[in-house]
Amino acid sequence: MKISEICEKLELKILVEGDMDREITGGYCGDLLSWVMGRAQGGDCWFTVMGNINAIGVCVLADCACIVLCENATLDDNAKTRAEMQGVTILSSEENSYTLATKLGNLL
Amino acid sequence: MSNLKLHFDVPGDDFTRAGEASGKVKKTLKDLGFNPEVVRKTVIALYEAEINLVIHAGGGEIDVEISPECIDMVLTDQGPGIPDVALAMKEGYSTAPDNVRSLGFGAGMGLPNIKKYTDDMKIDSVVGEGTTMYLKVFTN
Ligand SMILES: Nc1ncnc2c1ncn2[C@@H]1O[C@H](COP(=O)(O)OP(=O)(O)O)[C@@H](O)[C@H]1O
Ligand SMILES: [Mg+2]
Numbered sequence: 001m002k003i004s005e006i007c008e009k010l011e012l013k014i015l016v017e018g019d020m021d022r023e024i025t026g027g028y029c030g031d032l033l034s035w036v037m038g039r040a041q042g043g044d045c046w047f048t049v050m051g052n053i054n055a056i057g058v059c060v061l062a063d064c065a066c067i068v069l070c071e072n073a074t075l076d077d078n079a080k081t082r083a084e085m086q087g088v089t090i091l092s093s094e095e096n097s098y099t100l101a102t103k104l105g106n107l108l
Numbered sequence: 109m110s111n112l113k114l115h116f117d118v119p120g121d122d123f124t125r126a127g128e129a130s131g132k133v134k135k136t137l138k139d140l141g142f143n144p145e146v147v148r149k150t151v152i153a154l155y156e157a158e159i160n161l162v163i164h165a166g167g168g169e170i171d172v173e174i175s176p177e178c179i180d181m182v183l184t185d186q187g188p189g190i191p192d193v194a195l196a197m198k199e200g201y202s203t204a205p206d207n208v209r210s211l212g213f214g215a216g217m218g219l220p221n222i223k224k225y226t227d228d229m230k231i232d233s234v235v236g237e238g239t240t241m242y243l244k245v246f247t248n
Binding site for chain 2: 035055061086
């Protein structure tokens with residue numbers, strides 16, 4: 001399912017708009033960057049509260065489809081700039097990763 | 109055709125720049141048309157090793173050599189060295205300080221991730237002198 005559709009169905013706010021037509025093929029929840037690096041799959045929707053510049057790097061290198069910042073976690077200014085530069089889609093929600101991942105699971 | 113060689117200097121303790129070299133290697137490999145899964149494996153391993161240079165070694169250098177058959181990466185630093193490499197390789201083992209953990213690093217999964225995503229991994233480390241890590245990923 002496309003990022004744009006997931007975005008609508010999960011009522012996510014768009015903080016940085018990348019390629020909204022990219023397919024989301026799975027999901028991963030986690031805040032420890034090496035866990036995400038080692039375990040997330042390419043195409044995953046990554047649910048996290050980690051809105052720093054290093055999270056952007058991890059998303060690009062692990063080839064996740066997008067980042068969803070849960071529970072309104074903040075996106076650092078330099079992370080936003082980096083995400084814009086690299087075309088990484090960053091979404092946000094007030095809901096927690098469990099709730100969002102459950103909803104995603106029902107859609108995929 | 110001769111192999112493509114890339115060199116990077118990685119500054120220590122600069123977390124805003126950590127991952128730059130891996131990002132550039134990713135772009136190069138993608139542009140060369142390597143299989144996406146090969147690219148992903150290579151840059152995940154390289155990123156973990158690059159982050160370790162930043163966190164644990166006060167910076168260092170990265171050399172990457174790309175041939176059609178394999179990607180070789182050598183990371184060298186003049187940091188404190190690793191006293192017990194077998195212990196350092198264990199999942200969850202980390203000496204990262206708290207300020208680094210708050211950034212999301214220091215899960216002790218870096219070296220295990222590198223092992224998982226490379227076809228060959230070798231660490232030469234001398235306490236008080238530094239560490240050299242050799243990584244290889246086959247492209248087929
Ligand atoms: N280049 C290095 N120089 C010195 N020590 C290192 C280096 N790389 C790794 N280490 C040691 O190995 C441990 C495990 O590394 P790693 O698995 O990447 O976990 P983390 O980086 O999360 O601590 C580190 O905590 C550190 O003690
Ligand atoms: Mg590490």
